[in-house]
Amino acid sequence: MGLSFxxxxxxxxxxxxxxxxxxRDNQAQRDSMIYSIGPFWDANETWLVMAIGLLLIAFPSAHSYILQGLYLPTAIMLAGLILRGVAFDFRTKAPSRFKQKWDLAFKLGSLLATLTQGYMLGRYVTGFEETNAALAFALLSAVCVTAGYCFIGSAWLVMKTEGNCRSALPAGPDTVIC
Amino acid sequence: MLLTAGFGCWYFVRKNQYPPWLLKATIAMTFSGWVATLAGWYVTEIGRQPFLVSGVLRTADAATQIPSGNIALSLAMYLSIYFLLLVAYISTLFVMAHRAIRLEANNLHVSDMQTDPAAVGGGMSEKQFNLEKQA
Structure with a gap:
């Protein structure tokens, strides 16, 4: 289970x-970035399903305790993942004037998923404490997990892309996010 | 649903064409499969009450202890997402159907799109794109 996580x-x-x-301002770069993860993202998310399934089967009482403590963040993460998965398919099939909106939905869905995953990690590490310090730690963890994901995302893009998309990367996640 | 499908097949074999009224009837039947699935699901869910697993687990014993406000919030979130997606799905279906009509009117074929590298991976081909600009 730890391995799948x-x-x-x-x-x-x-x-x-x-x-x-x-x-947000470069359609060609968005296209090449999304095409670079096109064949992989779906299979990658299957590991989450397997990890949660293993948690349920191997440690049922921990499963119920953890997911009850993290009910809302989990629901929000699922909403983000739904948005992402749907936007991925709709962006090429919807009228081209809506494509940018779907790309925005893809970005927001990804951001929601990374932030909630980080938040859940923070809550889990502090043992679901309800103190202000624990909540602040969880929020910090949300930001840090997002930054870490952006970092491996950029590493992936350096490996898979060339030209403008690649040279735009060293600008750093903090300037690209907003 | 089965009657419409069977009658449509029979009509096509006999007359080798689909008249407009039959096509309209088929459009009206779009969600019949969905309704049938949901109806079957309702029957199983309601039919086995008060048990969640017949004879083993009661629904009351399996209910969550999470505050009901949280459940209502997530339910509202899921409902609104699914409503938006349903609207997007139906409008996109019509957009794709109209796109196919335009392709036919211009004597283009699906194979023209598939040979286009931009179309691989679900991308929009240049011809398709130009057609959209014309429209």
Missing amino acids: LIYAILDGYDLGVGVLLP
């Missing part, structure tokens, strides 16, 4: 990171 964080981490890094 690790593999999930690395594999889906890079395609979530690529989603968060999508530029």
Whole structure:
């Protein structure tokens, strides 16, 4: 189970990171970025399903305790993942004037998923404490997990792309995110 | 649903064409499969009450202890997402159908799109794109 969570964080981490890094003003770059993760992102997310399934089967009481404590963030993460998966298919099939909106939905879905995953990690690490310090730690963890995913996402893009898309990357995640 | 499908097949074999009224009837039947699935699901869910697993687990024992406000919030979120997606799905279906009509009117074929590298991976071919600009 730990192995599937690790593999999930690395594999889906890079395609979530690529989603968060999508530029808002450059259609060609968005196309090549999304095409670069096209064949992989779906399989990568399957590791999450396997990890949660293993958690349920191997540690049922931990499963119920953890997912009850993290009910809302999990629901929000699922909403983000739904947005992402749907935007991926609709962006090429909808009228081209809506394509940018779907790309934005892809970016927002990715961002929601990375932030909630980081937040859940933070809550889990502090043992679901309800103190302000624990909540602040969870928020910090949300930002840091997003930054980490952006980092492996950019590493993936350096490996897979060339030209403008690649040279635009060293600008760093902080300038590209907004 | 089965009657419409069977009658449509029979009509096509006999007359080798689809008249407009039959096509309209087929459009009206779009969600019949969905309705049938949901109806079957309702029957199983309601039919086995008060058990969640017949004879083993009662629904009352399996209910969550999470505050009901949270459940309502997530339910509202899922409902609104699915409503938006349903609207997007239906409008995109019509857009794709109209696109196919335009392709036919211009004597283009699906194979023209498939040979185009931009079309691989679900991308939009240049011809298709130009057609959209014309429209």
